[in-house]
Amino acid sequence: PTTPYWPMDNIVGATPTMMRTAATTSSQWGRQTIIAPATSDSPDPGASKAGVSMDWKTFTAQLLTSLTGWQPAVPVYWSQHNYKDVKYEDPAATSRAKQTIDLLYAKNWKGGGDRNLWLTEGGYNLGSTWTDPAARDAQAAKIQKSFTAMRTLPEVVMWTQHAINDIPGNSFKSG
DSSP, X not given: OXXXXXXXXXXXXXXXXXXXXHHHHHHHTTOOOEEEEEEOOOSOTTOOOTTOOOOHHHXXXXXXXXXXXXXXXXXXXXXXXXXXXXXXXXXXXXXXXXXXHHHXXXXXXXXXXXXXXXXXEOOOOOGGGTTOHHHHHHHHHHHHHHHXXXXXXXXXXXXXXXXXXXXXXXXXXXX
């Protein structure tokens, strides 16, 4: 759930239900690993805006609490999107990714048998400036800096870039 865009009514209750359903279905049909919940690292605590009633950190902490004691039948690895870490060039030690890892330890998450973090989507959106070579160079530098920083966190096992630039009418140009 990307909390800025989804209905927030009972989101912390609905998400574990979705995760449990996915794991149960997977255990019955091939035992594929689940990568969830794929939440965004936005908005930050204290940066709420109209229509958004929960920041990423509160959501993650409450979700982890609601999953206490769950032992899925298949590995369920924790996933997060890290756009803000890329945008603000946050160092690994204070990044939202590291804060999420710290929550995984604090809440004793072991859905996949570990506390690894899969950064399943990230980037820096150029929007209408995507054709500007200087803006693209700055974007590339931010992406490289984030990748390099996340490599220093042993719990980050995957870092991916959201790179949909060729769909007509799509104004999201993140890489």
